[in-house]
Amino acid sequence: MRCYRFTDPEKNKFQITITVTTIGSSKTVTIRKKKTSINLNTLGVNLNDSLFTTTTTTTTTLSYYFFLISIGFKSIKQCCNFYKVLVMSVMGNSTNLFWHENTVGKAERQKLINQQGCVVWITGLSGSGKSTLACSLNSELYSRGKLSYVLDGDNLRHGLNKNLGFSPEDRTENIRRVGEVAKLFADAGLICIASLISPYRKDRDACRAMLSDANFIEAMLLSVFMNMPLEVCEARDCKGLYKLARAGKIKGFTGIDDPYEPPLNCEIMIEQKDGVCPTPCDMAGQVVSYLDENGFLHA
Numbered sequence: 001m002r003c004y005r006f007t008d009p010e011k012n013k014f015q016i017t018i019t020v021t022t023i024g025s026s027k028t029v030t031i032r033k034k035k036t037s038i039n040l041n042t043l044g045v046n047l048n049d050s051l052f053t054t055t056t057t058t059t060t061t062l063s064y065y066f067f068l069i070s071i072g073f074k075s076i077k078q079c080c081n082f083y084k085v086l087v088m089s090v091m092g093n094s095t096n097l098f099w100h101e102n103t104v105g106k107a108e109r110q111k112l113i114n115q116q117g118c119v120v121w122i123t124g125l126s127g128s129g130k131s132t133l134a135c136s137l138n139s140e141l142y143s144r145g146k147l148s149y150v151l152d153g154d155n156l157r158h159g160l161n162k163n164l165g166f167s168p169e170d171r172t173e174n175i176r177r178v179g180e181v182a183k184l185f186a187d188a189g190l191i192c193i194a195s196l197i198s199p200y201r202k203d204r205d206a207c208r209a210m211l212s213d214a215n216f217i218e219a220m221l222l223s224v225f226m227n228m229p230l231e232v233c234e235a236r237d238c239k240g241l242y243k244l245a246r247a248g249k250i251k252g253f254t255g256i257d258d259p260y261e262p263p264l265n266c267e268i269m270i271e272q273k274d275g276v277c278p279t280p281c282d283m284a285g286q287v288v289s290y291l292d293e294n295g296f297l298h299a
């Protein structure tokens with residue numbers, strides 16, 4: 001189970017009810033709850049009281065690895081609030097999996113380092129300045145005493161993603177993996193800077209959905225679009241890849257013979273003004289201002 005943040009309308013003791021609603025049928029999953037006292041903080045509920053659950057063992061059938069959990073907080077006195085959460089549980093082919101909550105959670109870690117874990121996702125053509133911005137932003141945050149970490153597409157393809165190429169399927173898997181890793185960094189409380197071409201809208205949208213806060217209110221992903229014209233990127237061509245792509249020596253090169261779909265919903269856009277590109281420092285400043293104004297630089 002994931003961590004949920006709920007407001008407590010009554011500041012009272014609650015009884016938690018977890019109901020699993022099935023959609024279609026295909027997999028059998030057993031959900032067990034022990035009679036136990038749960039610290040509400042581990043569920044993200046800001047309460048001092050302990051919460052007592054009843055013992056239930058439910059066997060149910062799930063499909064598409066999606067299921068609905070409706071969590072009802074029932075006041076001891078009267079029934080009050082019910083919340084419904086759509087949980088996407090990507091379990092692959094494995095079953096009988098159980099999520100283990102830790103007593104020290106994201107909220108505690110964030111307090112420790114006085115910042116909000118999130119992902120700054122930088123997308124754009126090869127040569128648009130993604131790595132330059134990632135590096136400059138990382139330095140700027142460091143100088144402000146904020147902990148960040150860069151996940152660079154090119155670098156990750158030397159290790160985690162070294163079995164992936166540039167077919168649409170491999171790019172999708174590349175983005176999915178980096179999204180999952182970025183989510184872990186954000187959960188650790190870090191400002192994770194992911195810098196990948198990530199050319200397809202559906203892959204970026206999937207990451208955004210994966211990185212939405214569990215209550216679907218706070219977005220944990222800020223998308224930064226390097227809106228640099230292809231001609232500028234191609235003129236830079238610091239790795240000589242555009243030249244090879246134009247000569248037909250690299251097939252499926254983004255912007256040449258493979259598509260780049262610009263974001264429709266980015267939080268920040270970096271672009272030229274009067275034909276002049278902002279400096280790396282200015283680009284980083286734009287992102288830092290956004291993080292600051294939106295409360296990410298404090299717990």
Ligand SMILES: Nc1ncnc2c1ncn2[C@@H]1O[C@H](COP(=O)(O)OS(=O)(=O)O)[C@@H](OP(=O)(O)O)[C@H]1O
Pocket residue numbers: 125126127130131153154157166170171172174175195196197198199239241250251252253254
């Ligand atoms: N066919 C093709 N298309 C695009 N890019 C290519 C290709 N082949 C190799 N390269 C190099 O790989 C880097 C992009 O890796 P990413 O992981 O960011 O790509 S993707 O998000 O999966 O599309 C990219 O790095 P950047 O220039 O930093 O973007 C290129 O150096």
Ligand SMILES: Nc1ncnc2c1ncn2[C@@H]1O[C@H](COP(=O)(O)OP(=O)(O)O)[C@@H](O)[C@H]1O
Pocket residue numbers: 124125126127128129130131132133236238277278279280283
């Ligand atoms: N804001 C900028 N102004 C001028 N040159 C830049 C800027 N950002 C990046 N560059 C240059 O463009 C080239 C490509 O930048 P890079 O960050 O490697 O792009 P990407 O990671 O998107 O491939 C590099 O030579 C870099 O120095």
